[in-house]
Amino acid sequence: MRDIKYYDFEYPNANGMTLFVRTRATDGTNITQVEIPATYTLYEATYYHYAYDLDDSKLKVDGTTVSDLPACDRCWTRAFGSYKEAITTGTLHKIEISYDYFYCWGHWDEGSAGVATVLIYRTG
Numbered sequence: 829m830r831d832i833k834y835y836d837f838e839y840p841n842a843n844g845m846t847l848f849v850r851t852r853a854t855d856g857t858n859i860t861q862v863e864i865p866a867t868y869t870l871y872e873a874t875y876y877h878y879a880y881d882l883d884d885s886k887l888k889v890d891g892t893t894v895s896d897l898p899a900c901d902r903c904w905t906r907a908f909g910s911y912k913e914a915i916t917t918g919t920l921h922k923i924e925i926s927y928d929y930f931y932c933w934g935h936w937d938e939g940s941a942g943v944a945t946v947l948i949y950r951t952g
Contacts, residue, residue: 925942
């Protein structure tokens with residue numbers, strides 16, 4: 829896949845982009861760890877946090893809540909934005925996605941939650 833080219837008009841010096849997704853289909857929490865080398869320049873770190881049929885879903889970085897989705901019975905809810913200073917270079921970060929299902933009499937956990945993370949950077 830080295831034939832794929834990337835250009836960011838907002839950050840023309842960027843030469844790399846990484847996208848990763850973490851999901852949670854049952855009650856609980858999943859984590860992803862990410863470390864961007866200290867020699868890289870991080871231009872942007874953004875997220876898309878989504879959930880369906882939930883009582884609560886949180887997105888945390890290193891224990892700090894970045895996004896908290898409200899309860900939603902049999903519907904979609906979402907948030908997107910910047911991680912701001914929560915993701916930095918040279919540090920191992922823990923990204924957590926939690927999902928607490930919405931219980932309604934007669935139906936159980938039919939939903940899920942997830943987060944997509946996009947990093948835009950310059951190597952070296």
